[in-house]
Amino acid sequence: MGVAAVELTFDYIIDKLLETEVLKDVSESYLLDQEGRVVVDSSKKGKEFRSGIAARTIRMPEFEFGEVVEAVKDRRSGYAEVSKDRVRYLVLYNRMNSLGWYYVVSGEAGDLFDVEMDDL
Numbered sequence: 001m002g003v004a005a006v007e008l009t010f011d012y013i014i015d016k017l018l019e020t021e022v023l024k025d026v027s028e029s030y031l032l033d034q035e036g037r038v039v040v041d042s043s044k045k046g047k048e049f050r051s052g053i054a055a056r057t058i059r060m061p062e063f064e065f066g067e068v069v070e071a072v073k074d075r076r077s078g079y080a081e082v083s084k085d086r087v088r089y090l091v092l093y094n095r096m097n098s099l100g101w102y103y104v105v106s107g108e109a110g111d112l113f114d115v116e117m118d119d120l
Contacts, residue, residue, distance in 0.1 A: 029104065030103075032101060034075075037062055037063070038060055077102075078092075
């Protein structure tokens with residue numbers, strides 16, 4: 001038996017794992033924990049996670065769309081079309097079984113539907 005560990009900065013996670021070149025201008029990407037709280041999101045790139053503040057408490061607010069939070073708590077993957085401030089959003093969420101966390105992409109539905117499939 002043994003123990004293995006990996007240390008990654010949040011900026012690295014955002015830059016290398018959350019953002020996709022094709023969708024970065026039309027969407028936000030998130031990692032949610034198994035309770036639907038935001039661990040990190042792509043809008044925080046270079047803003048909150050500078051060296052020297054590692055001991056700071058990280059706030060993990062609940063994800064803004066309750067329908068997705070309920071799906072996460074039920075351990076489901078899928079998508080939801082939701083509205084906020086009269087804007088329609090498409091939210092895609094997928095469970096990462098190894099962690100129990102979720103990879104989520106959210107953006108205005110019209111913008112996401114306009115992405116060329118060949119670019120993905």
